[in-house]
Amino acid sequence: MTETRVTAEPGVPQVVIVREFRAPRELLFRAYTEPDLVPRWLGPANLTLTVNQLDPRHGGRWRWTHYDTNGRGYAFHGLYHGTPTPERIVQTYEFDRQPGVVYLNTITFEERDGITTLTQNTVFFTVEDRDLYVRDGMERGIRASMEQLDALVTRMAEEA
Amino acid sequence: MTETRVTAEPGVPQVVIVREFRAPRELLFRAYTEPDLVPRWLGPANLTLTVNQLDPRHGGRWRWTHYDTNGRGYAFHGLYHGTPTPERIVQTYEFDRQPGVVYLNTITFEERDGITTLTQNTVFFTVEDRDLYVRDGMERGIRASMEQLDALVTRMAEEA
Numbered sequence: 346m347t348e349t350r351v352t353a354e355p356g357v358p359q360v361v362i363v364r365e366f367r368a369p370r371e372l373l374f375r376a377y378t379e380p381d382l383v384p385r386w387l388g389p390a391n392l393t394l395t396v397n398q399l400d401p402r403h404g405g406r407w408r409w410t411h412y413d414t415n416g417r418g419y420a421f422h423g424l425y426h427g428t429p430t431p432e433r434i435v436q437t438y439e440f441d442r443q444p445g446v447v448y449l450n451t452i453t454f455e456e457r458d459g460i461t462t463l464t465q466n467t468v469f470f471t472v473e474d475r476d477l478y479v480r481d482g483m484e485r486g487i488r489a490s491m492e493q494l495d496a497l498v499t500r501m502a503e504e505a
Numbered sequence: 506m507t508e509t510r511v512t513a514e515p516g517v518p519q520v521v522i523v524r525e526f527r528a529p530r531e532l533l534f535r536a537y538t539e540p541d542l543v544p545r546w547l548g549p550a551n552l553t554l555t556v557n558q559l560d561p562r563h564g565g566r567w568r569w570t571h572y573d574t575n576g577r578g579y580a581f582h583g584l585y586h587g588t589p590t591p592e593r594i595v596q597t598y599e600f601d602r603q604p605g606v607v608y609l610n611t612i613t614f615e616e617r618d619g620i621t622t623l624t625q626n627t628v629f630f631t632v633e634d635r636d637l638y639v640r641d642g643m644e645r646g647i648r649a650s651m652e653q654l655d656a657l658v659t660r661m662a663e664e665a
Contacts, residue, residue, distance in 0.1 A: 357516065357517050358517070358519060359518060403584075404584055423586065424564055424586055426584055426607055427599070427607065433605070437584075437586040437597060447586055447587065447595050447609070447611070449607070449608070449609035449628065449630075451630055466630045466631075468518060468519075468609065468628040469628065470609075470611055470626045471626075
């Protein structure tokens with residue numbers, strides 16, 4: 346089983362996540378950009394995701410909301426910088442409950458010999474913003490998401 | 506005369522610029538968001554700026570081109586995340602000659618006793634991208650810009 350590597354160095358306002366998938370990057374790209382597929386893997390298992398908006402082109406907006414079992418929603422939103430491609434997606438992010446804490450995220454997909462390496466690089470304006478992101482369970486949520494994403498794209502690859 | 510302080514720490518993909526102005530922040534905000542005012546201060550003195558697009562609202566696009574004396578153009582573009590206000594402007598950036606090197610920039614204006622402190626915080630995906638930005642004379646261009654901006658808003662404040 347592949348492992349999700351998370352790097353968050355002290356004093357650097359950045360988080361880098363790397364994981365390998367046994368699937369072509371085209372499937373990973375679809376999992377990130379198709380509104381029907383995103384809820385099947387994004388977020389921890391105890392939350393339900395609703396994609397409110399997903400317009401994968403330069404200047405397009407995205408918004409999704411994680412709901413807990415009490416119906417409490419946690420909404421994130423932002424913009425796509427550059428039109429997303431199977432090589433790369435660049436997005437701004439803002440959590441509605443932490444307005445003003447904006448960060449920039451890029452996801453790259455590199456495919457070699459049937460293995461796709463996903464790298465998510467997130468940069469923040471301050472180390473405090475980064476620590477807030479990590480503290481709020483983002484890292485845990487990301488590890489869970491990566492496992493769910495792996496299950497999804499593996500199934501999609503088998504069915505193809 | 507106030508000084509522009511530039512911080513670019515080793516190993517951190519970030520540049521922070523701080524400068525004080527003897528002008529209300531409303532004038533600084535106008536200087537950043539009005540297409541007629543931006544060319545009056547932005548960029549080194551040996552380049553001429555053309556604002557191609559400037560749509561200061563959430564998801565709005567901006568593009569401007571610096572021309573040298575030979576007519577050679579250096580174009581930058583990006584998006585506004587959140588609608589710019591006199592408190593804060595957040596923009597994505599990309600230089601047409603370095604496609605793929607995307608960075609996020611925030612400018613905050615804090616006014617106290619007639620003095621506005623401008624802080625520009627720029628974060629990059631890699632230290633190499635940051636070093637490219639600094640190497641290409643951005644820091645020098647920013648210092649020159651800040652002096653021109655000071656002259657502009659001082660004159661606007663006097664005329665008001």
